[in-house]
Amino acid sequence: MKVLVTGGAGFIGSHVVDQLIADNWQVVVVDNLSTGRKHYVHPSAKFYACDITSDELEHVFAQEKPDAVIHQAAQIDVRQSMIAPLRDATVNIVGTVRLLECALAHHVQKFIYASSAAVYGMPLGEFIEESHQTLPLSCYGISKHTPEQYIRVLSEQYGMDYTILRYANVYGERQELTGEGGVILSFIQKMLMNIPPAIYGDGLQTRDFIHVEDVAAANVAALRHGAREVLNVATNRSLSINDLVELLNEMMSMRIEPVYLPAREGDIRHSCLNNHKAREVLKWEPQVSLHRGLNQTIQYVRSKMSIAHS
Template sequence: MKVLVTGGAGFIGSHVCDEFLRNGHEVIALDNLSSGKKENLDPRVRLAVHDIRSPEAAELIRTEKPQVLCHLAAQMDVRRSVEDPGFDADVNIRGMTNLLEAARQSGVKKVIFSSTGGAIYGEQDYFPAREDHPQRPVSPYGVSKAAGELYLGYYRAQYGLPYVALRYANVYGPRQNPHGEAGVVAIFSQRVIAGQGCTIFGEGKQTRDFVFGPDVARANYLAFQSDYVGAANIGTGVETDINRLYELIAQAGGSSLKAAHAPGKPGEQLRSCIDAAHAKKVLGWEPSVQLAEGLRHTIQFFRDQAAGPVRARG
């Protein structure tokens, strides 16, 4: 089948492209390269450089007529969404509806949407959160992802377009861009390898559920294979606070530097952790890489980058 991956040259998107390639599918990556890199892509992936809000992106879907649309391209920085909610909505909502209109007109058979399990629930009533947890996002980013799921429900009801909304926990791993994509693991890893100090915003007691990028890519492929329609959490169900995360990264990177602390940032949750039991039931997915192992792979990626020249796909 032909698969179009928006944000395909980015961190998660490039792993999704790899997963579909490994399974024998034709893959096209749509990316504006604002944070993604061409070097992340396997040479067999065709790259189309367009913004998802553009007429050219919609025309690409109409012309190529992919059977599957994996929609990962997004404004994904929670802090930027708080600073500029209009930009967040423009990319994440207007960009998505631009793609969905083209998808239903061109006969796309399934949409796999990268939603959020960290931001969509807001401050949780219980841990880990299931898919039926109330949605109380505390950032415009979380609001725009919730809106994306509602639009998918509309296109399913109105046009019969099947979808799976994968609600990711905090994704980390090789190829994550510490400059252009949100991700504390990438930021800490790069600085530790460079021998630089790291700053933790707030007391560092805020927790997150960290899930490895290639595991998330596998969830996309299993969603493609499944007949399931709806949302599914993609996480580990394990909480790790930021202080402990830094300790693990510093240990893996051979650093003895202590982290500094700065005032907390608006729009950030205190705790976040999601239950992926439903994904195991309906998709056959569960995480395969634990945090310590994933951090070793990530540190090695940044160490190889620092040594340069690099194979960015490493």
């Protein structure tokens, strides 16, 4: 069986490719390298430097004829989505529809889509289930949610199976140190430079942090499970930003106090996704403990910083 992975040179996509190859799948990677890195692509995968919005995508499908698609390519910067909503929509909405057209034309059996907790908007309770209302607070949230509807309607129309995975806050190795980069990576980098990390608000806001290896495993599991399902990929546990800084200080044997800045308008106070449905449907559960995941990420940032300074 052959799987085409979009964004397979990126943070999450490259981990998905690694796990697929470890499980003996044939893998084709499509990535325009705007944020991905060619050296992240597993040497056993076939690579196409291609944009998902381009006509070239059709040629890749015609050449490779994949059995399944795992769609990770996206514009992921929330702030950029508000500054340049048209570009955000072009990549995330138009790009996904383009991919769907190719998948349907070439009789792809299964389509797996990387969605986001951003589709939910402001949580109405402590744990967000998949049935929670979808009222995004950002253009990014809109552009991740809209393709879900295209996938559902077109798959029902043409008989293609799909699984939609809504990710919590993903962190880990290969995440970029520049740009938004995730709060965990940003904090580690600053603390290693002896710079106090900035917390917006009182630090009591909570997030559900899941390691990239567990997210990749959920994608691989979705190739065989989760017919026409929407599933949260999360740890089902929340951690406050204050506790995150405390934990990083402890793990790195430091004592750096954060600086507190005014809360950002529109920031969600508490976010924790219920993962019970994914556990049941995908026969999957997170394997990477927070301690192990943070330790691996600290080592990754240290090595990246030492290379940058050498």
